[in-house]
Amino acid sequence: MFSNSKRELKIKPVDPEVLTANIGTLLDLYGVEKGLDHYRSSQELTFDEFRYYLQHEVFSSLPKTLNLPVAREYEKKISEVCWFVCKKNLLTREKPIFSDDSVFKLFRIFCLLADLVQDADDSSHYIVVLQPSEAGIIAEQLVHCLGLRWDAADWEALGSSIGHFKWAAFLAVLEAKYCCDQQLHSEALLEAVAEIYDVFIEDIIKKGYLFKRGYLLPTMREYWCVLQPCALTYYKSSSQKEQCGRIAIDEYCSVEASVGDGKIQRFQLVTPERTFEFGTQDHKSRLQWLSALRQAAAVSGGADGYQRRARAGRRGAGARSEQEVREARARLQLEVRARLAAEAQAQELAELAQQDNKKLEELKNAQAELERLLQEETQAKRDEEIVRALQARVLAEEWERREELERLQEEQNKMLEEERLKRKQFEMLQAEKEAQYREAERRLKELEQEKQKLDAELKAAQNKISQTEHNAHALHVQLRDLNPVLRNGERARRAISFVPTTKSSSDTLIDLRALRH
Template sequence: MSTLLKNVTNCIWHAFDSLQNKDVVHKSKLKVLTANIGTLLDLYGVEKGLDHFKSSQELTFDEFRYYLQHEVFSSLPKTTTLPIVREYEKKISEVCWLVCRKSLLSRDKGVFGDDSVLKLFRIFCLLGDLVQDADDSNHYVVVLQPSEAGIVAEQLVHCLGLRWDAADWEALGSSIGHFKWAAFLAVLEAKYCGDQQLHSEALVEAVDEIYDVFIEDIIKKGYLFKRGYLLPTMREYWCVLQPCALTYYKSSSQKEQCGRVTIDEYCSVEAAAGEGKIQRFQLITPDRTFEFGTQDHKSRLQWISALRQAAAVSGGVEGYQRRARAIRRGAGARREREVRETRARLQHEVKARLAAEAQAQELVELAQQDNKKLEELKHAQVELERLLQEETQAKRDEEIVRALQARVLAEEWERREELERLQEEQNKMLEEERLKRHQFELLQAEKESQFKEAEKRLKELEEEKRKLDAELKAAQDKISKTENTAYALQVQLRDLNPVLRNGERARRALSFVPTTKSSSDTLIDVRAIRHLKILDDEEKL
């Protein structure tokens, strides 16, 4: 029966470890251990096969476990009940304890008695794992996970009426790691039971309490009212609930058993209506319906839940605690798998973020290059506008000069007496020109400050482009608009070419105007040119 061997493997390993010498044990010693195990299982003569098993006189633990599985435990019935399996485990554990108790009980100052240490040993073997030693791959060792050891220590502390410090245990578990038997017993005795005020009886009761929970698979115990079969009266009993049975006694000492109710997966529990202070519920079995009661509603709910749980785990040959341990291990494995998946996902996200940042950096560099080109286009636009204004001004100057020259030639003698008045008006106009030029300079300074603010804003936008991927598209749209503007400027420049050609023709026409002028003509030309500049400045404003 492989399940029974699996349950007692840790105990057998401790017995094997106490007999071994350099990872092997002589067959003569193993024959005694095998004979005792076979006697407990009602199998006789199973140790004789060791003489013909392997050619060497010494066996490793793997070889000895293989022999037990195929020559001893395979002879047991494949289907058996949980109480029988539990009884076999108890007997085999006691035999193994007799072999290894001397080495396992050796310590400086013992707090627990021998019987309590045996019970803790069985709990350790129940929750422990048989793993290969990190230093020697051929050597095995039974270790207890810090979480499993913490469950035992926590229940022991609660049974002693002390306060449990979870953070302190996590720090201790992280420093020790996996608990071997010596470390596990030393921590329980020195850290939690080393207080001189604790009475020895309290320690025994506390160990018995956790032994009942882990080894005896006691799901719940306490006082219950039970209705008699012949007399319909409710009598109070001390009840102990296990996965396969509900046993009731006269008192909490559990010395006088009054009855036992078998529980299987076909049993059900229902709340029942009752009169008085007793809160009743019914345990329905295939053979009979039992009626129980509690003092309050909360206790009734707890007992109903416990009974349903016992019925759910009653099938099979594994106890309640072994199933709970498997569930905890499965949950821990799922958590570890989720943690690994989360770490892998985070690493993938980090790589994706780094790739996105690199791509964003490239886009920012492209945007900077485009902005640089945009600045160059803006400078070219300004230069072209300046040249266009100069050309336009030159054309206007030429037209005004020509018109004034013709007018001055016609009215030269009539306006000679008005020369002084015109000079005064000219001075006034020059003063107005200076004022307008000053206003123009102020306006130009304001535009320059706006341009600097625009450059500052552009730098801020560039910083935002590095941080926010979402604004990259906006930057690209802005670059596209800039390219459209540059294209529009090119179109305008192309449209201005006929105007420039007309200006060239006008200059050629002026080249035919006579250049000989009198002093009065020259004065009038200067006045006309100044007047044209004033008009041009007004146009610019």
Template sequence: MSTNVQSVTKVVLQPSEAGIVAEQLVHCLGLRWDAADWEALGSSIGHFKWAAFLAVLEAKYCCDQQTHPEALVEAVDEIYDVFIEDIIKKGYLFKRGYLLPTMREYWCVLQPCALTYYKSSSQKDQCGRIAIDEYCSVEASVGEGKIQRFQLITPDRTFEFGTQDHKSRLQWISALRQAAAVSGGAEGYQRRARAGRRGAGARREREVRETKARLQHEVRARLAAEAQAQELAELAQQDNRKLEELKTTQVELERLLQEETQAKRDEEIVRALQARVLAEEWERREELERLQEEQNRMLEEERMKRKQFEILQAEKEAQYKEAEKRLRELEEEKRRLDAELHAAQEKISRTELTAHALHVQLRQDMNPILRNGERARRAISFVPTTKSSSDTLIDIRAIKHLKVLDDDEKL
């Protein structure tokens, strides 16, 4: 920082300090931080004035079409919390109650001197505040269920917290230990970290200057050695050129010899290949002729089988027609016999009906005659044995008439 004549304070940022703020902003926006690009930009600009620094942030990271205004506001709030409010970490934690042994979720904000927890992330309703000093310690604990537990041990009391996963638990344990380590200083956490970064930057600049001096000395020594080595190299190059020419001639002769030898080998190989190809061609031709003969034989057999099949098919068709004709005749015969059978059945039915009617009528008509015949039999049984011929004839006629009546009754 510097002050001019009009007592106007101007903020000037070192590239390393500006890079820390820019890196925090990029991470809050969910973008990828390119450290090499920022170092190149810082080396070209030098010191960042506040207006120039804001212009660089807006042009390089905040004017992207994918950056949402709400995300930018949250990122600025996050930077304010880190660098102004001196917040080390914040987020949701499960805390075990003092009276009821249940784990409730709170929004926790960790600063170098205290851990404050609220009902929600709006940080309006404060539920409690735990003082943190150099006498506090943090230890991981084993618990049941999915909650990953750890303990914050203070001189007055032991608090039990929990997270959803193991990674979050490790982050909170590291942040709480860091807060306990820096809680005793008069300066804030970010000021102390910035002072450390400045000291590290001064050490790096001093080391860079010393390294540059050593490099310049080594460059001058290397230039002198290179001049001497160049003279020796020129002499060696002349000898090498002559040696290369001899080697080139030798290589050319060897190449020509190898080409001639290879040409002879190739010629022998070509001849052997031609002989083999010719033999294979003859074998293939013989195989084709054999296959053609076999194909012709199979075609002839197929034609014979086809003729036999056609003959059999004609015979089957003739048999089929004959069978159809015979079937029609049998059907006609069956219909004729069925008609005759039906007529006979009807005739028998009529005959049975007529016989039954006659039988009923005959019984009705013969009942008086039968009664009279019975009386006649009884009268005959009392007649004397000495009869005349006329009486005997009457008796015979009466007996015949009675037999006829008995036969009709049986029918």
């Protein structure tokens, strides 16, 4: 993927700056591609310089310690970025059979098992090659997933003739030799590639349906289970969209077979936290799951994935002599035969166990019937106790409500008495106010009468004054006519002009008499 060799891969080299920029964007690092110039020792950037820059400048931003799921997620994202940059060249072929997504998954498997070696012609260039034995493992898995027959001798002859497999040759062999059958449906190819992808990349040891006993409700429910070296994850269905739980698996876990009831073959997964009970529909599936769980517990340790460690183990095994390899293959064949014999014997034992289970089933049915009757009787007693407890509680609540009603009634009577007293006081106050109102009305009538009387007296006085003024004017005329007393009359007229009009008639007569004298 990082190679600069044009002759070996027969594709255009990937631009290091473009690839570095995309990886930096994935890690939230922007502008990291500008630092490549400082690591360039000549006009062209070598692969060693590019790899050193990625490890010490780009990937150094990641935490130093990553657990396996997080590291696997980072690896997946970086692989997707690299595939996005170079997929146009890697997908180029004459008669494609696999889909682009399947090619990407095969490419990830190829990169996992392949080796990075120097080019024999140019030591500054590197090529990615896959050993024939590793390529044979992938091809064998694919053939088995497609339901075909694997020919090991044919593959050994093909591997010896080709030698190291490059990516283009590896993909061409898979498509032209094992997937060119027109009877193979495209869905079958997708499922086969996805299955070997799960085995090599996701480290999935086994997956399938299992019965699991609930923690609160002791019933066996069926889940889709996926077993990895570090965990057993179970989902609602095989689509793996709704995860129901995850059980961590380590070297301290163990599995034990338990007695089944004839329909479900049970076994237990013992972890440091608790014990989980599972079941399968047949004895063979239980043996397979027991073997897979023991294998997962055995290989659960380590920071690298199971397939990486298996690949390292195969590399170490490849360093042995050819004789040791033959002996190992012979032992493997013997183990396979022994396993087949053991499975046949286990099948026979399973048939015998089924016959015994039928007899046990009748006894268990009778026992279950007795237990059911006992449970019904126990439940009836519990229901009776519950009813009595409910009746006692209802009576207690009824007494409390009655006391509450009595208390409320007393408070209501008290409030009514207070309201009655307040009403009586209000009526007395109202009567007093009415008496005061009647007294004020009587007094107002008296005042009105007095006012009318005074008005009449005032009117009479005003009439008297008018009469007096008229008489005074007539007298003045008479006095002015008297000659002897002209001066005195003149003096009297002046005096009269200064007399106030408000004087009574009697006072006016007295003044006139005084003037005459």
